[in-house]
Every structure is written in structure tokens, then in C-alpha cells.
Amino acid sequence: MQLPRPRGPVSAAVIGALRGGPFDAAAVTAATPAAGLREADVQLALWTAYEVGYRGFDDADPDAERDLRVLAWRKAAEDLLEADLRARTSTMVDEARAGGRSVADRIAALVRDAPGAPLTRHLQKHATREQFQTYLADRSIYHLKETDPQVRVLGWIDGPAKVAHAELLYDEYGGGRPERLHSHLFAEAMRAAGLDATYGAYIDAVDAPTLVSNNVMSLFGSQRRLRGAALGHLAAFEATSTDPCRRIAAGAERVGFPDAVAAYFHEHVEADAVHEQVVLGDICGTAVAADPAIEDDVLLGAATCLLVDVEAAQALHDLLVADEQRPPAPLRVLRGERAAS
The missing domain is CATH 1.10.220 (Annexin V; domain 1)
Structure with missing residues (x-):
């Protein structure tokens, strides 16, 4: 790259x-x-x-x-x-503390109360093939290195949380089968949709909210002191994946993409439903039980995920519906143009 x-x-x-x-x-x-x-x-x-x-x-x-x-x-x-993330999520975190007695209950309360964005419903029911390609190109910034920001966290936790986290990572990385790597499955989906699956191919096209969404994962996953935030982010990410992936898969089938496109999202409908339970109880629950001092950061990470991912989804939705006459930025890059600075 x-x-x-x-x-x-x-x-x-x-x-x-x-x-x-x-x-x-x-x-x-x-x-x-x-x-x-x-x-x-x-x-x-x-x-x-x-x-x-x-x-x-x-x-x-x-x-x-x-x-x-x-x-x-x-x-x-x-x-x-x-500092910006802590300030913008402080109310969400405070309200989550009153949302249940366990950290799993509190994360669940955050997820339940978080606002949504209309992006995946647009993809399911209204998006054109080109709009769908734009979505895939935008998401490729994360999905072609799916889960990599979480790897270092494994060395910062111990006991049952470490075992559960390793189990989840093993699944994300294909369960011992290279062809089942989730990043590989997404690359296959991109190629099936007529896109360049080269790692980082669309970085010149994506907008600031997508970059923020990616950067917070690296922020939390690169500092041991923020290990709780990394785990909380993972929990919210997994807990909000199943229904959107089901809608996206339906949209991919509606516009007539090859099966490999919907297959990636169908895989996550099943996998993330299991991962949600693992990460809420077996990872975050046991990590906080072993080290109660990280609970506030677990809630910070979950709230941050919900905040910035909704902002990124809303920004992309607004781009798609506002730019009906001209292909959005990732496709302009595909055709040899560049996104405006």
C-alpha cells in the first residue's frame, strides 16, 4: 500500500x-x-x-x-x-451506570438507548448497485483488517476473559481455515461486487467520520491503560451487528450481486449473535470482575462505538441520498478520480 x-x-x-x-x-x-x-x-x-x-x-x-x-x-x-470522546459520551456513560447491576446489563442499556442511523435500511430497500458499492468501499477500511486492533488487548487481560477473547479472535481469524478469515470473506465480497479488494485501496475517498470510527479502535487497542475501552468497544460492536448485517444481506440480494456479497453478511448474522453473548458476559463481565477499576472505561468504549459508528453511518447515508446524480467518492476513485480534500 x-x-x-x-x-x-x-x-x-x-x-x-x-x-x-x-x-x-x-x-x-x-x-x-x-x-x-x-x-x-x-x-x-x-x-x-x-x-x-x-x-x-x-x-x-x-x-x-x-x-x-x-x-x-x-x-x-x-x-x-x-478527551473529546470522554466529554461527548459522559452523559451516556452516566446513564448506563443506572441501567443495571452488571456491566453486561449496562452495556445492553447503552445499546438499547443509542440512536440509530437509516443507512442499513436504505441499503436493504432502496440503494442502487453503485450506492452499495460505495458502502462496501467505505467499510473496507476496517473490514480488510477486521479485528486486528483487538489483538494486543489479549496480552493485557488474564484468566477467563483472556480465554474467551482468544476464542472470539480465533473465530474472527477463520477458526484455523485461511479461506474463512473474515477479512478474506470481505475481500471476496468486494471482488464479487466489482470493487478493488486491495488493502487500503479506498483510503483517499473516505470521509472524516469513517476515519474517526477506525481510529478509535486503534486508540483503545494500542494502550494498555485503555484495555477496558477496547473491550467495551468490542462488546458494543458485536451487540449491534446482527440485525444490520441481516438487512445488508437482503439488500445485496435485492440488487442482484453474486452470492459472495450477501454471504459475508450472512456469516456475521450467525457469528455475531454468538459473539455478543461471549463478549458481554465471558469477556467484559469476567474482566471487570477481575479488575473493577476498568468498568468505567468499558462503558466509555461501548458508548464511543455507538456514538462514532452512528455518526459514520449517518454521514455515509447522507452522501448516498444527496449525490444521486453523480457516483459517490469511492466509485470516483475506482474510475481514476479523487475525492475532494
Whole structure:
């Protein structure tokens, strides 16, 4: 994968540094709030700083992952993002504490009370093939590395929670069968829908809310102190997957895509119904029982997932219904154009 195209001065500075160029961490850090924490420039910079530690970039400096200048900026950006998330979810977390006696009950209350977005119903009943392709391209930023942000968390927990978490990861990674890797199944769905399944192919097209949705997973999954938030995010993610996946599968069948497209979502209708129970009780419940101090962060992670994923879904829905005459951004990239900065 190549480094993405910058969206503004902050991402230009970070991307240039990862290529081995000069970088003034203090100056870029000072410019970050003014650039807009939730805007595409800052979020692309943060995504790139994280991604160098996942699959990496072919045109980055070989030692980019350990560039102390970029790591210093990343920490400052993470602190801003974490503070923003804590402020925006504080009411949700406070209300969840009164939602039941167990952490599983409290997460369930968060999920029950969270607002939804009309995206998956639009895909089920109204979306065109091109709109569906746009959805798949947008989701590819996560699904082509599905579950990878959770891997480090396994080393930060112990006992029954560790065993249950490992079991869930084993399932996500194909249960010992490479052809059943969930990321592979999504790549197959993309190819069946006529899309480029290359890892990161559509990063230049996705908007800020999608980048935020991806970045919070890396934020929580890269720091031991936020292990509770990583587990809570996983719980909310799994608990809100089954019904949307059922609707998306129906939409894929309605527009006449090959079976591989709907198959990915049918797989998650079944798998995530099981995962929801595992992650609520066997992972989050036992992790909090072993370490009660992480419960507030578990609720933070769950609330964050519900907040930012709805924002991303609403933004994509609005793009699809507002841009009926011109193919939305991911398809413009497919045809050799680029999304506007």
C-alpha cells in the first residue's frame, strides 16, 4: 500500500515525515486543534500514524514505525481525541451506570438507548448497485483488517476473559481455515461486487467520520491503560451487528450481486449473535470482575462505538441520498478520480 494523499497541512506533515522528511512535532501539534480534531486532515494523519504499525506502506521510511517525532505528535493527537470522546459520551456513560447491576446489563442499556442511523435500511430497500458499492468501499477500511486492533488487548487481560477473547479472535481469524478469515470473506465480497479488494485501496475517498470510527479502535487497542475501552468497544460492536448485517444481506440480494456479497453478511448474522453473548458476559463481565477499576472505561468504549459508528453511518447515508446524480467518492476513485480534500 502507498501512503495516502494528504488532506491538509497536518496530514501532509505526518505523511512527509513517514517518508523520511523533516517534521516539527511541536509546530504540527500546535496546529492540530486549529485544523479541527474531527476533520479529515487530522483524522487521516492519525490513521496513517496508526497504519504504519499494521500493514505499513511501501513508500514509507523502513524505520517509520519508530519515528519518535511522529509518535510524539500521535500521543498529543490521541490525548485530544480521548478527551473529546470522554466529554461527548459522559452523559451516556452516566446513564448506563443506572441501567443495571452488571456491566453486561449496562452495556445492553447503552445499546438499547443509542440512536440509530437509516443507512442499513436504505441499503436493504432502496440503494442502487453503485450506492452499495460505495458502502462496501467505505467499510473496507476496517473490514480488510477486521479485528486486528483487538489483538494486543489479549496480552493485557488474564484468566477467563483472556480465554474467551482468544476464542472470539480465533473465530474472527477463520477458526484455523485461511479461506474463512473474515477479512478474506470481505475481500471476496468486494471482488464479487466489482470493487478493488486491495488493502487500503479506498483510503483517499473516505470521509472524516469513517476515519474517526477506525481510529478509535486503534486508540483503545494500542494502550494498555485503555484495555477496558477496547473491550467495551468490542462488546458494543458485536451487540449491534446482527440485525444490520441481516438487512445488508437482503439488500445485496435485492440488487442482484453474486452470492459472495450477501454471504459475508450472512456469516456475521450467525457469528455475531454468538459473539455478543461471549463478549458481554465471558469477556467484559469476567474482566471487570477481575479488575473493577476498568468498568468505567468499558462503558466509555461501548458508548464511543455507538456514538462514532452512528455518526459514520449517518454521514455515509447522507452522501448516498444527496449525490444521486453523480457516483459517490469511492466509485470516483475506482474510475481514476479523487475525492475532494
